[in-house]
Amino acid sequence: MSEFLKGKPKLTPVRILALGFAIVIFTGAILLNLPVSSSEGIRTPFIDCIFTSTSAVCVTGLVTLNTSVHWSYFGKTIILVLIEIGGLGFMTIATMFSLILGKRITLKERLIMQEAMNSFSLQGIVKMSRYVLCFTFFVEGMGALLLSTQFIPEYGLLKGLYFSIFHSVSAFCNAGFDLTGNSLVPYSNNAVVIITISLLIVIGGLGFFVWAELYNYKTSKRLSLHSKLVISMTAFLIISGTVLMFLFESNNPGTLAGKGIFEKILSSFFAAVTPRTAGFNSISTSDMSTAGKFLTDIFMFIGGSPGSTAGGIKTSTAGLILMTVISVIKGKEETEVFKKRINKELVYRGFAITVVSLGLVITVTMILSITESAFSFEYILYEAISAFGTVGLTLGLTPKLTVIGKIVLALTMYSGRVGPMTLALALAKNKKKTSIKYPEDKILVG
Template identity: 50%
Template sequence: MDRIRKKRRIHFNAAEIIAIGFAAVIFIGAILLVLPFASKSGVSVGFVDALFTAASAVAVTGLVVVDTATHWSTFGQVVILMLIQIGGLGFITMGTLFALLLGRKITFGRRVIMKEAMNKITANGVVRLAKSILILTFIVEGIGAVILSSRFIPIYGLGKGIWFSVFHSISAFCNAGFDLIGNFQSLTPFVQDPIIVLTVALLVIVGGLGFVVIFELLEKKNLKRLSLHSKITLSLTAFLLVFGFIVVMALEFNNPDTMGNLSFGGKLLSGFFHSVTPRTAGFNTLPMNQLMMGTIVITILFMFIGAGSAGTAGGVKITTVGVIIATIVSTLKGRKETESFKRKIPRGLVNKALAILSIAAMWVIMVTFILSITENADFMTILFEVVSAFGTVGLSLGITTQLSTIGRIVLTITMFVGRIGPLTLFMALAQRHQMPTNLAYPDEEIMIG
């Protein structure tokens, strides 16, 4: 009998455990948020909206169907903040924290799962890395909260000011984009406040670089000695920040509905901030629905790209795009192998990057098609919302609260897929039914291009 039970026992691979774990956290968060006392009115928000909010928090997205400040009670806001922290660090890392606090041993199986969750090549050193991630996170979030408190406390008072500082510091570092300013304003009232704008922007950048890059910068302190991963991440991050700043400044500088009436310093701050936040942060200091069409297009591109791997950001990841760019350049130069920074990138990694980009594009197209049927909005507004959900960004042109029930459910799934990673999710499903094979097929050329 025991043998039969052992045979029937289901074994989950690492990708499945990550997907199931995130889904479980979202479901628990939804149950807590659907409680009547989670809302200030004492009336339950309903399960669909609670599920949407929980998914948005765990996926560190920031899309909201009800205003975070005015709708949720203190209990509801605390639940959302906890979900953001778990989602930003990953439930595996948070689970490791509790295991360490309880003095439990981290088994090899858990280390393998941690390796997958952290995007590491091997399981060596994952526990040490998890400890370092937790320490770094709490230090950076603490520093951010202290700096923000210098502005929020004078404005909102001691208690509320401290709560605002902690909430926005965690939300910024985790690239979540949730805010407590109220009435769906995000950070627009502080568009010309350098302390708040720059602090939030720096927290977003640090969280979006990825923990591997941050630790390499702290340890090696020499750009030439960095790994190829860190070099690609830093170089493309710098390029996108500069490129985004130039584009936004050029398009919005004289727009009376956005930057036109700001001081020159305010324009510089808002231009820089908008080059940072579309790459998965979700805060905004400019009214999104008043942006020029060119700015909206470049924002969609930035949201789709995202930021660094093994961090708190979403999108297809900047390293994925970097590998594809390197492949294109190498092909144009007539090289058989993909090269970058005088290093050869393995063919398997190139194939993985192409798969991620292709699956992501197909998912965005499919969801955009569905919402174009279910929602009463123009194509660009729907596409913006879908890419924002998939890239776990949280920016919106204003249709989130108007979504139908079907639209909310579809975007909830999209945020989940975006946070897990489309390749990880589909591999979890595909590998369950994959049959082992040692077959090797012959090569055959086809015509392309």
């Protein structure tokens, strides 16, 4: 606290990351506020510019204005750039320009990169950044190529190509912005579009560290515990989600009833993938059954994996908590995952992140219940979790938000993108060592 009173706050890597995201958001809002950014050539209300810029940088996808209709191609391109910066992280983008210009990467910059990428070690961090950039552009390029086979015949060469690039970047970065005006509902029976977008979402949501290990698996013949847990949790969530969505929505006339079996399976699969912080939808979210909406809430809260373009508490955190509960039920003294013991401090951090995240969602829900009193609790909770998890799915509340509601959700998206990571790093790095140990005692639980 003394450093703030002196007016000279120490810019730690965590603070630099938080400040960097804020600066990018504000810069994006200024650019979106220019008349050239709107399709009508007039200035957009600054609160909507801030909201859109926050949603893009925090790779969320919640919008108060129709992206397809309101923004000009200049504005859409600004949003696209903000999505890429938000997905990769501004430090990775800055590293790219430093490498192009031949500038030396300093130790402080390497430390910030390590924090941003959730890397275990500082060693090889610049090489990892190169890999992230090459991997990202390659995957997005392949995604755009596959999508162009569908969009170019429909929209023409230039518009179809732009649509392909935009949706590929938006999907890989788990952003959920679309240019159709109705997400992917018009393509609910198009296997190429749905599967391509799904693969981009999953690839972007697994995390660069996991893909680096998978790439080197032929030579190393091993996967770290982190990668095993992330892959297992991802597969479990997708498979179980697909089955449950199929059961919940098959007979729902507002979503899947009346559709063929292939489209039902395809839409159920997509409905299980996209809540993992992507924000696209191929069926009407507002018409989903209560069970389907609640399952979506759970998936949005969990999110993707650490070091990825996704948000939420992360699959590894959810997996760690699940395995801790199982270990306690089995009477084991320590958490065990794939025949490995997990340090108790890591378990504590996982529970701390989850509790703080729940606290944030509850607080935001309570505030929105006051500012958006015209809407039901179901709509408000859905919106709060979507903003925290940087998902972008909505039941229709976002475009009708009050000014206060827009500010609250913008702050929630920012917290969801920066908060859990910052909390984990703060708990990991700022340990207070003390030789004092208080006497042990007991309380009743359960």
